[in-house]
Amino acid sequence: MALTLGDRRRPTDTLSLMADSDIKAMTETLPGEEFETTAFTTPPPLSEATVAIVTTASLHHPDQDDFEVMDTGYRILDGDRRDYVTGHWSPNFDGAGFAYDMNTVFPIARLDALAERGVLGPTWPAEHGGGGGTQLERSVIAEALIAKGAPIAGAWFPDRQIGPVLLQYGTPEQIERWVPEIVAGEAAWCIGMSEPDAGSDVANIRTRAMLDGDDFVVSGQKIWTSGAALSDWCYLICRTDPDAPPHKGLSELIVDMTSPGVTVKPIKDASGNEHFCEIFFEDVRVPKAHLVGDMNNAFRQTMKQLEHERGGIDRLVSNRALYEHVLPLADTDDPRIRQQIAKLETGYRVGRHLVLLAVLEQAQPGFSAVTKTVCTEFEQDVATFAGSVAGAEALLWNRIGRGLVYAPAYTIMGGTTLIQRNIIGERMLGLPREPSAR
Numbered sequence: 001m002a003l004t005l006g007d008r009r010r011p012t013d014t015l016s017l018m019a020d021s022d023i024k025a026m027t028e029t030l031p032g033e034e035f036e037t038t039a040f041t042t043p044p045p046l047s048e049a050t051v052a053i054v055t056t057a058s059l060h061h062p063d064q065d066d067f068e069v070m071d072t073g074y075r076i077l078d079g080d081r082r083d084y085v086t087g088h089w090s091p092n093f094d095g096a097g098f099a100y101d102m103n104t105v106f107p108i109a110r111l112d113a114l115a116e117r118g119v120l121g122p123t124w125p126a127e128h129g130g131g132g133g134t135q136l137e138r139s140v141i142a143e144a145l146i147a148k149g150a151p152i153a154g155a156w157f158p159d160r161q162i163g164p165v166l167l168q169y170g171t172p173e174q175i176e177r178w179v180p181e182i183v184a185g186e187a188a189w190c191i192g193m194s195e196p197d198a199g200s201d202v203a204n205i206r207t208r209a210m211l212d213g214d215d216f217v218v219s220g221q222k223i224w225t226s227g228a229a230l231s232d233w234c235y236l237i238c239r240t241d242p243d244a245p246p247h248k249g250l251s252e253l254i255v256d257m258t259s260p261g262v263t264v265k266p267i268k269d270a271s272g273n274e275h276f277c278e279i280f281f282e283d284v285r286v287p288k289a290h291l292v293g294d295m296n297n298a299f300r301q302t303m304k305q306l307e308h309e310r311g312g313i314d315r316l317v318s319n320r321a322l323y324e325h326v327l328p329l330a331d332t333d334d335p336r337i338r339q340q341i342a343k344l345e346t347g348y349r350v351g352r353h354l355v356l357l358a359v360l361e362q363a364q365p366g367f368s369a370v371t372k373t374v375c376t377e378f379e380q381d382v383a384t385f386a387g388s389v390a391g392a393e394a395l396l397w398n399r400i401g402r403g404l405v406y407a408p409a410y411t412i413m414g415g416t417t418l419i420q421r422n423i424i425g426e427r428m429l430g431l432p433r434e435p436s437a438r
Contacts, residue, residue, distance in 0.1 A: 111185030149321030169293035228277035311368030383407035
């Protein structure tokens, strides 16, 4: 069983097996605009208090499941939230609510329950309705919810990505308009990023938004947009200057999903999941006031958003509920099975520490690429283990079978593993770029 970069590639081969020119182009920058190469340096030491919290939160409690209660970490939650986040979700949902039915994955009614317990925006400023808490608190809450298979996907995108980006780049009016609504659980959001010819290649986005008076007129298509059919708003990455170089001319707009000209078509994947959608924009008018950040300069904003997406605890525990479901089926009298379980349990702890590096601001810039690569390949190993111990039951249409067919998505969504390896090699380790195709 693989724990990190897996048996698929030996560690010594990892950075030499870069993608072809099409993949390479996805991580290229323009001449004169190279990303800063970050050398590995010793991070500043943690305070004694922080070390005590993290160490205790990461150790196995002798009387309780390690992922059910993280001791000191969970004590920061009051009783109501602690009871809610450790609720009995697993019999009804396929892990994080991402892996089966859209109508249960994105239940808007559930947003109210999350909001009532302060689970939405727990780290955001109190003046905007947030909890004013720490990133460690948010990680604890998220781990508990996702590991138990709670149906939180309807709230996950705005909490993980959209809210932080609005707080960093939005105008005071935009923050006042949308952030309290997110915290209150009153609206669902989707992110319009991937396109048919621009998956991980954000710089190749072609959906256009051209200024016409006080409005942008948007035309184009997005695909693999999770939850779009049930969303109120779309955080759209689009091209506002078609003549600019690839990494220039991009902007971010907030689009009302009820606007004339917006058409949404759900896509059913191999697991029976319908949360993926296509969105078609046909001359959709979007107020200029819905532009987030600088016009024609959103590439770095989008990269910041992807940092939020790639390095969180969800990349480690999104099929933890599946693992717990099949664990009683494992033949622990077999030493080989015991060894696999030991490797997976070790992998969970290693993965959590990778996540905590970012949570505690100890990670190097771009480290989310490492976290995503290690953790999502590990999640595929978890799915493989589930199928192996379930045996013939994995051939039935149940949560085990769905978990197996959904597993390839882990290393694709949020930027493919090949993209992450390029980032690790070129931007973090300073290795030479892949030669351009002639």
